[in-house]
Amino acid sequence: MKTRLLHLKNINCDFCADTIERAVNSLSGVIECQVNVDLKQAMVQYNPQLIMLATIQSALAKAGYEVELLTEHTNPLTS
Template identity: 50%
Template sequence: MELIASSQAIKSTEKANFDGFYLGDQAMKTSYLKLDGLMCDGCSEIIERATQKLPGVRRCQVNLDLERAEIEYDPQLMSLETIQKALKGVGYSAEPINETNHLTE
């Protein structure tokens, strides 16, 4: 059995999604969505949980004040349209934001 450093193990697990398969960084895409219908931290949690259950979604971070979500996902396993449909299914509309202007829109 080969032993590895704990820091290497942590990095490996951080790059695995909930199913435990590796999602190489080069395959990941980050998209930004303008969210409609956010009212509280509970809304943010619902959105984060709903997206993180989707195959290929590595991370979702919601900014309640800006009504935006930053979603990191593997486009070979998940499409932005499917993420939008999942959010609509839990009661929120989400429209893509131009990735180069996401900080100023």
């Protein structure tokens, strides 16, 4: 599993957060997506063998959100 922290440039409200979480959580291979509106960030846990980060970013762009990768983490418990 991998965890990525994404900066969401144009998120302003809880409706945006719900839209993003629904869009990303619906993707096969995504374990969890949590959005923090105040920090303008999304934390995404996913299985890189099932989905590429580019696919997640594409889904966010399709939903109307600009994304910038902040960090990459590997879960030591599942690696």
